[in-house]
Amino acid sequence: MKVEAVFIALHNNNLQGDNKKFNCEKPKNFLQHSDKMYKMKQLFFFIGLLLPVFSFSQTEKANKPAVDTPVVLKNVRIVDGTGALIQQGQTLIIRNGKIAAIGISSRVPVPPGAKVIDLSGHTVFPGLVMMHEHFEYREGGDFSHAQPISYPRLFLAFGVTTVRTAGTDHPYVNINLKKAIDEGRVPGPEIHLTSPYINGDGERFHRNTFLGDVKVRTPEDAIRVVRYWAAEGMTSFKAYSGISKAALAAMIQEVHRLKLTITAHLGTVSCSEAADLGIDNIEHGFLCGTDLIDSTGKQIEGEDNPIVQALIKKLVNKKVALTYTPNQRLNPFSDLEFEVMHPHIREKYKKMKPEDTYLKDIPRFTRAQAFSQAGGVLLLGSDAAGQGRIAGFTNIRMIKTLVKGGFTLEETIKIASLNGATFLKIQNRTGSIAVGKEADLFIVKGDPSKKIEDIENVEMVFSNGILYDPKVLISAAKGLVGWQ
Ligand SMILES: [Zn+2]
Numbered sequence: 001m002k003v004e005a006v007f008i009a010l011h012n013n014n015l016q017g018d019n020k021k022f023n024c025e026k027p028k029n030f031l032q033h034s035d036k037m038y039k040m041k042q043l044f045f046f047i048g049l050l051l052p053v054f055s056f057s058q059t060e061k062a063n064k065p066a067v068d069t070p071v072v073l074k075n076v077r078i079v080d081g082t083g084a085l086i087q088q089g090q091t092l093i094i095r096n097g098k099i100a101a102i103g104i105s106s107r108v109p110v111p112p113g114a115k116v117i118d119l120s121g122h123t124v125f126p127g128l129v130m131m132h133e134h135f136e137y138r139e140g141g142d143f144s145h146a147q148p149i150s151y152p153r154l155f156l157a158f159g160v161t162t163v164r165t166a167g168t169d170h171p172y173v174n175i176n177l178k179k180a181i182d183e184g185r186v187p188g189p190e191i192h193l194t195s196p197y198i199n200g201d202g203e204r205f206h207r208n209t210f211l212g213d214v215k216v217r218t219p220e221d222a223i224r225v226v227r228y229w230a231a232e233g234m235t236s237f238k239a240y241s242g243i244s245k246a247a248l249a250a251m252i253q254e255v256h257r258l259k260l261t262i263t264a265h266l267g268t269v270s271c272s273e274a275a276d277l278g279i280d281n282i283e284h285g286f287l288c289g290t291d292l293i294d295s296t297g298k299q300i301e302g303e304d305n306p307i308v309q310a311l312i313k314k315l316v317n318k319k320v321a322l323t324y325t326p327n328q329r330l331n332p333f334s335d336l337e338f339e340v341m342h343p344h345i346r347e348k349y350k351k352m353k354p355e356d357t358y359l360k361d362i363p364r365f366t367r368a369q370a371f372s373q374a375g376g377v378l379l380l381g382s383d384a385a386g387q388g389r390i391a392g393f394t395n396i397r398m399i400k401t402l403v404k405g406g407f408t409l410e411e412t413i414k415i416a417s418l419n420g421a422t423f424l425k426i427q428n429r430t431g432s433i434a435v436g437k438e439a440d441l442f443i444v445k446g447d448p449s450k451k452i453e454d455i456e457n458v459e460m461v462f463s464n465g466i467l468y469d470p471k472v473l474i475s476a477a478k479g480l481v482g483w484q
Pocket residue numbers: 132134166167383385
């Protein structure tokens with residue numbers, strides 16, 4: 001097939017160029033172990049399981065184009081991430097890591113010496129900007145395993161080129177992983193770091209606790225903790241369900257004084273109260289503590305209820321973004337998902353009875369839709385932090401869920417890319433397909449505007465103009481999810 005031939009050509013290119021950087025240096029630490037070890041992993045699978053793969057394998061980075069070699073994607077459909085209608089018969093040129101030209105194929109000249117990839121029958125999307133992500137996995141219980149090896153690869157393999165984390169038990173793993181990705185030592189998405197879960201002692205019902213929680217009990221506590229994590233490099237903060245109103249108020253004030261942002265998985269404090277305190281973002285759509293519980297203690301369903309309407313209006317007016325996380329796991333899982341699972345987890349999910357979990361949370365879905373239609377900033381995140389929800393797979397499945405629920409493909413992609421980029425204030429360099437922006441793209445075989453299932457056929461991913469082969473990325477994560 002054409003595409004594979006191009007991969008081979010690009011690989012050969014890579015063998016002459018990048019290998020110097022990634023193979024010949026003597027490894028100085030576990031971050032920089034050589035590709036020889038990865039090759040050994042392939043030859044001796046059992047031993048290989050014990051070896052770290054916390055760096056690039058030889059083939060993961062399919063192509064880093066030589067400085068001036070443009071890559072031309074010919075005859076593609078483009079969904080650009082702005083909400084504009086899908087465009088047919090386009091050519092897109094990548095040069096020096098950026099998008100250099102876009103237009104109707106007959107009118108965009110191919111630069112001399114360019115690598116031309118004819119992608120008839122394929123659709124190009126902007127790299128996804130996902131806003132509720134974790135580099136950890138928990139299978140019930142109150143602690144998680146960090147996933148610094150499998151998750152960066154799996155995000156990238158499904159077109160997620162930027163993530164904001166949403167709380168962590170492993171802050172320093174995230175900090176160091178971000179550094180390794182930024183320096184080009186590890187494949188993975190651009191990471192925007194959020195603090196650990198900053199929790200309190202709230203009422204039992206609203207107090208999810210993890211062993212990695214940072215507990216704040218007073219406003220002074222909250223300020224001290226915000227300053228500490230900001231100094232360590234966190235640009236975003238996550239308050240958790242048991243935090244008190246006083247501590248949350250102090251946190252919000254201190255975070256804003258530092259010109260950073262704060263989001264929350266609410267519980268003790270309601271959505272309405274958090275909006276009044278000036279919070280920037282609320283996680284899990286309308287998971288709102290006490291706002292949407294009626295006098296009998298029951299959840300208020302749907303979006304037509306006047307209490308829901310008033311809350312939507314308030315959140316829109318106060319410019320509070322909502323991160324929607326429709327992450328029902330696929331059950332039965334795909335073969336590829338079983339393959340990336342660690343055997344312990346695989347056994348558990350192989351025994352599970354198949355059920356169709358799509359749109360299980362319809363009330364939250366229709367509210368999220370009503371919020372978006374009222375002009376609210378809707379963001380998307382997978383929260384793929386365990387219980388069968390796996391990075392990458394879950395992200396791409398959410399696109400399908402939103403389209404099946406009634407958003408158009410174009411609207412959905414904007415929610416999943418430009419909205420997140422705009423919230424992170426990086427919309428001038430990524431989040432949509434436009435000339436001058438970073439070449440952060442993913443390419444699927446087929447036409448998801450006709451058949452949404454095609455969105456899962458990711459064949460190529462570009463991050464800053466570097467081409468990755470999803471098959472290679474996924475195979476480097478085999479058996480690792482849930483463990484590392
Ligand atoms: Zn989460």
